[in-house]
Structure formats: structure tokens, C-alpha cells
């Protein structure tokens with residue numbers, strides 16, 4: 001299955017392979033390349049070079065068949081490939097939920113970070129296999145791969161939450177995760 005199921009949804013058994021972090025059955029699979037991340041990395045010159053060059057895949061999102069609809073509880077597995085753009089680690093676009101709702105992430109493979117920003121406060125949760133990161137309502141969230149292997153996590157979220165990407169373009173994310181001699185460092189959003 002490569003599409004969301006049509007309501008009413010029947011109870012579902014979804015099998016999960018921890019080695020590859022794949023699920024069966026699947027719903028839609030989203031692939032985001034560097035060219036899909038316009039205006040997000042601090043080094044725009046390097047972003048343009050990469051996006052108009054080999055345009056690498058930055059992350060994929062494999063959803064379960066549960067649709068993003070009111071009362072449903074969709075799940076997805078995100079895989080962020082290792083790498084950086086001008087020293088800023090590969091990351092998701094980041095978004096706010098237009099309908100303020102919480103969300104949970106469970107780390108599956110690799111190491112990453114869950115960056116949260118509510119417009120004033122910035123928080124960072126180190127993510128690794130077995131770690132649950134909780135995203136409260138009203139916190140924009142972005143995931144970052146700070147390691148050298150794919151960082152994968154399971155997300156579970158209310159189906160009516162939605163995705164507001166413009167909020168992040170307008171307000172930023174409070175911090176940026178940059179490569180450093182010790183692995184990564186968080187820099188103020190505007191300073192990078």
C-alpha cells in the first residue's frame with residue numbers, strides 16, 4: 001500500500017523491522033532533497049551549489065497507512081541521512097502544528113537531536129535509540145542528524161495537527177546545529 005487508508009480505518013497490525021526501521025504495510029513515502037530545503041540552511045551559497053548540483057537526498061518520511069485526519073493517530077518513520085550543508089548538519093524542514101497538538105518521537109537508529117522553539121525559548125533533546133522526545137503543543141520542531149550514520153525515529157502525532165512550514169521561515173528555530181571538533185555545537189540561529 002502506498003497511500004493513506006480511507007476511513008473508516010479497520011484495526012491495523014503494522015510490522016516493524018528494527019534493523020532497517022521499515023514498516024509494512026506503508027502509506028505514502030516522502031523524499032526531501034536539498035533543493036526542497038530552500039531558505040533553511042544558513043550558508044545559502046553552499047545550499048545553492050548543492051541543490052543545483054547533485055541535489056542529495058537529505059531525508060525520507062515513510063508513513064503508515066493511517067491518514068492525517070481528525071481523531072486518527074498517524075505514525076511515520078523519518079530517516080535523515082548523514083551530512084551537512086556548509087557545516088550545518090542535515091535536518092528536517094521543521095514546522096509548527098497549526099492546530100496546537102503534542103507529538104512524540106522515538107529514536108530508532110543513529111544519533112540526532114530534536115530542536116524545539118516556541119518563539120522565545122529554545123530546547124534541544126539528544127536523541128538515540130530508545131529515547132522518547134516529547135514535543136508539547138506550540139513548540140516548532142526540527143530533527144537533526146548529528147552522527148555519521150542514518151538517524152531514524154518514529155513519530156506519532158494527532159492527525160489534525162497539520163504542518164505550518166512558513167512559521168519556521170518567519171521565526172527561525174532559535175539555534176543551529178553545526179559540526180564542531182567535538183561532534184556538534186549549537187549556535188544562535190542568526191549567528192551562523
Ligand SMILES: O=P(O)(O)OC[C@H]1O[C@](O)(CO)[C@@H](O)[C@@H]1O
Nearest residue numbers: 061076078092093094095155163
Ligand atoms: O515535516 P518536516 O518538518 O519536513 O519533518 C518531517 C517530520 O514531521 C513529521 O511529518 C510529523 O511531525 C514526522 O513524521 C517527520 O519526522
